[in-house]
Amino acid sequence: MSAFGETFKDIVLRRIESDSLNLPSMPVAATKCASLLRNPATSQRQITAVLEGDPVLVAQLLRMANSAAYGGMAPSRTIDEALSRLGMQRLKTLIIEASAHKLFESKDPRIAASSQVVWRHSVAVALLSRDTASLILPAEGEVCYLAGLLHDVGKPVVAAMLLEAERKVAVGRNSTWIDSKEWAQTVSEYHRPVGTAIASKWNLAEPITKAIRDCTEFDPVDRLSAPNVVRFSNALAKVNGLAFGEVHDDEVAPVVMIGGSMLGIDDDVVQGLCKGLHDRVKEHFAS
Numbered sequence: 244m245s246a247f248g249e250t251f252k253d254i255v256l257r258r259i260e261s262d263s264l265n266l267p268s269m270p271v272a273a274t275k276c277a278s279l280l281r282n283p284a285t286s287q288r289q290i291t292a293v294l295e296g297d298p299v300l301v302a303q304l305l306r307m308a309n310s311a312a313y314g315g316m317a318p319s320r321t322i323d324e325a326l327s328r329l330g331m332q333r334l335k336t337l338i339i340e341a342s343a344h345k346l347f348e349s350k351d352p353r354i355a356a357s358s359q360v361v362w363r364h365s366v367a368v369a370l371l372s373r374d375t376a377s378l379i380l381p382a383e384g385e386v387c388y389l390a391g392l393l394h395d396v397g398k399p400v401v402a403a404m405l406l407e408a409e410r411k412v413a414v415g416r417n418s419t420w421i422d423s424k425e426w427a428q429t430v431s432e433y434h435r436p437v438g439t440a441i442a443s444k445w446n447l448a449e450p451i452t453k454a455i456r457d458c459t460e461f462d463p464v465d466r467l468s469a470p471n472v473v474r475f476s477n478a479l480a481k482v483n484g485l486a487f488g489e490v491h492d493d494e495v496a497p498v499v500m501i502g503g504s505m506l507g508i509d510d511d512v513v514q515g516l517c518k519g520l521h522d523r524v525k526e527h528f529a530s
Contacts, residue, residue, distance in 0.1 A: 272293055277339070277445075290326060291322045300338070305319055305320075340389070361398050365392050375506065380468075391454070391473045393451060394455055401429070401433055431488055471502065475506055478495050478498035483521070
């Protein structure tokens with residue numbers, strides 16, 4: 244680890260410990276909806292009233308309700324129709340996904356380009372996680388989807404911190420900043436504690452938080468778990484060319500093999516999970 248990496252790590256951990264890290268919040272409407280959805284007594288009318296104040300969220304809700312996944316059904320024209328079609332669990336997924344997607348947007352072209360790659364990888368991991376869950380954890384499909392989608396949620400925040408640091412060291416002098424390889428390594432190495440802090444702030448479910456915090460290691464005790472599904476799916480996405488940074492086959496292939504064994508998934512099923520993955524990711528972005 245470079246001297247810069249050590250210093251940056253110390254800054255990140257110190258800010259998290261002192262609760263001084265500038266973590267992003269959910270949009271107001273999303274926060275209100277998430278709070279309401281935690282109460283089983285909440286009515287659809289209450290949810291609708293909150294959503295009416297966020298046209299962007301409403302547009303995404305209607306787009307999902309009218310997507311190919313619900314093909315053959317008459318288009319939903321109102322919030323109530325869309326909610327009735329999707330259900331509250333899928334709405335919860337939509338709210339968190341929409342909130343997370345905002346973190347991967349940036350006015351800086353370098354961060355925007357890198358974040359787009361990370362988001363595409365995250366979508367691939369989410370889709371693979373949901374499909375894998377359908378085989379071994381059918382009741383946990385949405386949890387696994389969100390865990391896969393958010394496993395790298397700390398990366399754009401770390402990237403923004405690096406941009407802030409770059410601006411500070413570059414003021415008034417012709418200094419050479421870290422190269423692109425070290426930049427990518429720094430983002431990859433230090434995003435997990437930041438992502439875990441975001442999960443805590445957003446009050447995400449423990450399996451999702453655990454997937455963010457412990458995505459690098461399989462849990463041999465809780466074999467059929469969302470974090471293990473995400474770890475396996477993360478490796479599958481990388482094997483299929485959907486990754487951020489360098490990918491070494493000799494490192495990723497054993498993860499797929501171990502994960503498949505732990506989850507009870509054979510090679511034929513792995514091929515089925517990966518079939519058309521790039522097209523499905525494109526469809527997700529187009530929907």
